[in-house]
Amino acid sequence: KKEFVVIGLGRFGGSIVRELIEQGADVMAIDKFADRVDEFASIATQAIVADTTDESVLKSLGIRNFEHVIVAIGEDIQSSILTTLMLKEIGVNKITVKAQNDYHEKVLRKIGADQVVHPERDMGIRIANNIMTNNVLDYLELSDEHSIMEIKANEILAGSTLIDLDIRAKYGINIVAIKRGADILVSPQADEEIQINDVLIVIGADADIIRFEKKAM
């Protein structure tokens, strides 16, 4: 069984605890506020009240034996940095830390955090993109310039077949699958007719996908 430690039980840390437990892992959940810890007493494998900037406390919890520690302390940047430093010195194998801003991330990387995440910033970018493009439901970034996007078909597209639209030739993008209700048609045929409410799963350069969305829809 995989074993994890999550320090900081705010919305982000708390969500990680719940999902790891859901996926069958063992989780030690730690926070300095007893109220927060109480919320997780019946959820986490262990729920502990502790201030993780105290090195003796970290050692007494046997934290070095866990394969991965997640530091989800938010606004208190100094505590986040100090906790990360301590975990590194104790010899924890892998450390994922939530950063408040770019300065915070720079420091965390220099002191050895393995993975730095920006949940609010990254979701903000995702939501902003979702808002700007009415038809794009969600996307997965493959690289700085390429993505897989979920595009909801509108009335303009409905009734056309993939070969009619000649998407690959005109826009340089590929429809790799179509989500229709509960079904997913992978590698659809050229004669597949698009229906209203189909969700097209498209791969290509971002600029080309957006151009398709503006011109063909």
Add this chain to the structure above:
Amino acid sequence: KKEFVVIGLGRFGGSIVRELIEQGADVMAIDKFADRVDEFASIATQAIVADTTDESVLKSLGIRNFEHVIVAIGEDIQSSILTTLMLKEIGVNKITVKAQNDYHEKVLRKIGADQVVHPERDMGIRIANNIMTNNVLDYLELSDEHSIMEIKANEILAGSTLIDLDIRAKYGINIVAIKRGADILVSPQADEEIQINDVLIVIGADADIIRFEKKAM
């Protein structure tokens, strides 16, 4: 030019302002704290200090003329709810609101929020999944049970061709593309040989993709 209002300039709201501006939209950025507003004075189209629970203030800003308002007020659930109610009464076309928890979401939907988002909760789920499966870099949920996942090829897979692995027959999943360095090979041929560090873009039922990741890698 698309015009948006973002209320609440924390990490999430601030990120939305920056990304919308980056994408060429006009943005009115509002917060009750002058310090926060100052940060955006040179970024947003307009940066305004205001308490949005004051209906006369909202009206004087001409907010009803904007196509989409984003409410990114965090910890103060009552202000988030009151602001949303006011925006609805003023007749704003579309309202996206950040929720703190499920109770907050229920209330927001009842009072007419068009879109409710949980940035920390959803990123927590994504990070937890990323942590549990070493090889899965990122994913896009197509439905409750199907996803597109980015799987990093390890030494076990390297050297095998797609036909060797017989993935579709054995696991019921499809490799729709391979990311190799800066290149993306869409709809790879059956004789394509996987190289170390390739990122396989896979579509299928989550359970089948995880089974492939456990058994073939």
